[in-house]
Amino acid sequence: MRPRDKPVEERRADILDAAEKLALERGIDGVTVDQVTAGAGISKGTFYLYFRSKDEVLDALRDRYVAAFVARQDAAAARAGDPVARIEAWVVTGLEDYVGDHRLHDVVFRHREPARGGAPEPVPAEAAEPLPVESLVRLMEEGGFAVPDPAATAIVLFQALHGAADHLIHTGDADLQERVIEEMRRLCRVLLGPPTG
Numbered sequence: 001m002r003p004r005d006k007p008v009e010e011r012r013a014d015i016l017d018a019a020e021k022l023a024l025e026r027g028i029d030g031v032t033v034d035q036v037t038a039g040a041g042i043s044k045g046t047f048y049l050y051f052r053s054k055d056e057v058l059d060a061l062r063d064r065y066v067a068a069f070v071a072r073q074d075a076a077a078a079r080a081g082d083p084v085a086r087i088e089a090w091v092v093t094g095l096e097d098y099v100g101d102h103r104l105h106d107v108v109f110r111h112r113e114p115a116r117g118g119a120p121e122p123v124p125a126e127a128a129e130p131l132p133v134e135s136l137v138r139l140m141e142e143g144g145f146a147v148p149d150p151a152a153t154a155i156v157l158f159q160a161l162h163g164a165a166d167h168l169i170h171t172g173d174a175d176l177q178e179r180v181i182e183e184m185r186r187l188c189r190v191l192l193g194p195p196t197g
Contacts, residue, residue, distance in 0.1 A: 012050050014040045016064060019057045023107045028058060061108045070132045072097055077135070083143025083195045088185045090136055091161050095184060098165040099177065133158050144195040153191055160187055 006014070018039030022031045033054055037047045051057050076093035077086040098105060133154035140150040147153045164180050 011040075011042070011046070012060075015042065015047060015050055016057065016060055019054075020061055020104065023061070024103055028054075028107060058108060061104075065104055065108055066132050069094065069097060070135055074135050077139055083139070083145070084189060084192060086143065087136065087139050087157075087192060088188045090139060091157055091184050091188055092181050094158070095161040095165050095168075095181065098162070099168050102165070102169055131155055131158055140192070143192075145192045146196045147192060157188065157191065160184065 015036060019031060019036045022035055022039060031054065033044065033047060036054075036057065037044050040047075051060070073090045073093045077090040080086040080089040131154075133151070136154040136157060137150045140147060140153065161184060164184060168177055168180060
């Protein structure tokens, strides 16, 4: 099927796929709109029907990354048994997923445009990594846990998995991963307590 004959969502996905491939190869700063259009097999005019700029493509890549990440966590939670196991599965899957392939995450969330003096600028608030904790809050509510603040508890668990994953990635200590996962499970049980329902 020629690019112009493709359905809208498929064409948009082609653009994102091309941008993602290039970003992984060159970093965001090394990617141009011309390269993305060539990679997607579309004209520049077609690109601008979907995105106003490279920054908009980066935003869409972030959204797509988070949606896929959370979908895998939600699927793992749905396969687990009791309420505690569901939350443990959500947290552990996130940790394993991030450790297993963190390159795209690092490209889209740790990107910094150089400032005039060459020093990196902080990521603007709207481009900061969102905390995808809504599903975790929902799992706590469905499980009947008597935590005083489900949203805050979800943030703590998410940040713990993120920090633990960062440590495992940077140390490269594969033997430590199972011990860290067990501690993540224990942290879930300590923070949640038993379900009240």
